[in-house]
Amino acid sequence: MSEPSGNGTQRPLRVAALGLSLLLAAACSGQTPGTEATRSSTTTTTTTTTTTTAELPEDSLQAIVDELPEALRVPGVVVGVSNARSSWLGAAGIDDVSAVSPMTPTRRFRAASITKLFTITVVMGMVEDGRLSLDDRLSTWFPSFPNAADITVRMLLAHTAGVNTDWWDHEDILDVTLADLGKTWTPAEVIDLIAQRPPAGPPGGASLYSNTGYILLGEIAAAVGGGPIGTLIERTVIEPLRLAHTTYQFDNPPHLAHAYYDFAGETIDTGTMAINPLTSMAGAAGAIHTDAADLLRFFDALFQSDRLLTPQTIRSLQSTGHTSTRWGLGLMAYCPCEGDGAETTYAGWGHTGELPGYFSVAVHYPAPAVSIVVFLNRSANDGQRFDHGFLDPIAERLLRTVVTQLSPRHLMR
Numbered sequence: 001m002s003e004p005s006g007n008g009t010q011r012p013l014r015v016a017a018l019g020l021s022l023l024l025a026a027a028c029s030g031q032t033p034g035t036e037a038t039r040s041s042t043t044t045t046t047t048t049t050t051t052t053t054a055e056l057p058e059d060s061l062q063a064i065v066d067e068l069p070e071a072l073r074v075p076g077v078v079v080g081v082s083n084a085r086s087s088w089l090g091a092a093g094i095d096d097v098s099a100v101s102p103m104t105p106t107r108r109f110r111a112a113s114i115t116k117l118f119t120i121t122v123v124m125g126m127v128e129d130g131r132l133s134l135d136d137r138l139s140t141w142f143p144s145f146p147n148a149a150d151i152t153v154r155m156l157l158a159h160t161a162g163v164n165t166d167w168w169d170h171e172d173i174l175d176v177t178l179a180d181l182g183k184t185w186t187p188a189e190v191i192d193l194i195a196q197r198p199p200a201g202p203p204g205g206a207s208l209y210s211n212t213g214y215i216l217l218g219e220i221a222a223a224v225g226g227g228p229i230g231t232l233i234e235r236t237v238i239e240p241l242r243l244a245h246t247t248y249q250f251d252n253p254p255h256l257a258h259a260y261y262d263f264a265g266e267t268i269d270t271g272t273m274a275i276n277p278l279t280s281m282a283g284a285a286g287a288i289h290t291d292a293a294d295l296l297r298f299f300d301a302l303f304q305s306d307r308l309l310t311p312q313t314i315r316s317l318q319s320t321g322h323t324s325t326r327w328g329l330g331l332m333a334y335c336p337c338e339g340d341g342a343e344t345t346y347a348g349w350g351h352t353g354e355l356p357g358y359f360s361v362a363v364h365y366p367a368p369a370v371s372i373v374v375f376l377n378r379s380a381n382d383g384q385r386f387d388h389g390f391l392d393p394i395a396e397r398l399l400r401t402v403v404t405q406l407s408p409r410h411l412m413r
Helices: 011-023 058-072 112-128 153-158 171-179 187-194 211-225 229-238 276-285 292-304 311-317 388-402
Strands: 049-052 076-082 087-096 260-263 266-269 288-290 332-338 345-355 358-365 370-376
Touching: 058 076, 058 087, 058 388, 076 292, 076 388, 087 292, 112 153, 112 211, 112 229, 112 276, 112 288, 112 292, 112 311, 112 345, 112 358, 153 211, 187 211, 187 276, 211 229, 211 276, 229 276, 276 345, 288 292, 292 358, 292 370, 332 388, 345 388, 358 388, 370 388
Parallel strands: none
Antiparallel strands: 049 087, 076 087, 076 370, 260 266, 332 345, 345 358, 358 370
16 A cells, blocks of 8 residues: 655554554445535635536536535535536645645546446446346355345345445454455455345345345346346446546546545545445445546436436336335435435435545435436544435535526426
C-alpha cells in the first residue's frame, strides 16, 4: 500500500491501515445511520467546471452544484444530469486539498455499491436468457453455505436471504489484512470465511443489507457465464456501451479523485492509497471505478432502452413487494414520495455507494426520464456517515430544476 502523498513517515500509513480496517464493516454499504454530516471540511476555495450537450438548464444546475461543497461540508462534488435528449456535467470545490486543485467532472470515483447494479444487469440478463431462474437455490452452487437450500437468487438480489456480512468482525479477515495491506481477496476466500459465521436472519425474512449476498451472486453468474464476474461485467456492460472510463478493478485507476477520511486525528487521502483488501473483498458488490459521464450512460442504457435489460425486467426490479418498502429487487427507491409505509410511491430508483472517502448516488426517475449522479470526495464528517436518504433533497432539487413543468404527482410512476 502506498503512503498518502506528501508524507515521508510510516505513521499515516499505519493509521490508514487501522482506519480502513475498522471502516470495512461499513464499506460498500447501501444503508447507513440517518445522521447528516456536520464537520466543516478543509475546503477554502470553490472552483466550478461545466460541460454540456445543451437543452438542460446548465446555469441553474451549476448554481446548485456551486452551493454543495459548503452545504455538505465536503471538499468537492461532481454532478451529472441526463434526460432523453441531452446530458450535463458539473463540478465544484476542491479535488486535491494539499494542492488546492479544483474538482473537475472527468475525475473518476470508486463507485462502491453502485457496482451492484452492474452485477444485477449480468444476473438478470441470464434470467432473461433462461440460463438462470430467480427461484434457483444457492445450494446448486454452494451446498454447504448456511441455509443454502432455502436461499434463492431472488432473495440474494433483494437482501432478504439473511446472509451475514460481518466481514471485519471475523478475526481471520482482520488479522490477514493487517498482516498484508496488499492482500487481494478472492470471492472463494470471502465466502468460505463468512460461511463460518451464523446467518444474519432467516431466508425470506426482513431486508438485511448484505454485501456477501452479492459476492455469492457474482460467483453464481461466473459459474453460469463461464468467466469471473469482472469479465462478465466488461462483456455485458462496459464494452457494449463503450464506457471508456469504467473499470472493474481492485487497485487505483488513472485520474482517480482524491478523497478524504478522518481517523484518529488524521485526515487520510484515500485516493492516493491502494485499498486492495477493501475493493477485492467487495468484488461484485463494490469494485467498479467510473466517472459521471460513464455512469449516466450506463443508467440511460439500463433504464431508458432495452440494450441491457427489457422494460419488463426493469419494472420487476422496481417492485417493493417484500418487507422493505424502500427496496426493490436490488434497487433503492428515492423521493419525491407520496404516501406512508407500505403505501409509499417513490419517484426514483438507483443506488448509493460508499468506500473510505467516497460517497456516491445514482438515481433514475422513470416518469420524467431523468437520471442524476452525485459524487462526493468525503464519505463522513465528525464520524457520521452520509446515509441513503441524505442526498434525496439534493437529487430532488436537481430534478425539479430540470422538470419544472411537472407537479409532484406527475413525477410519480
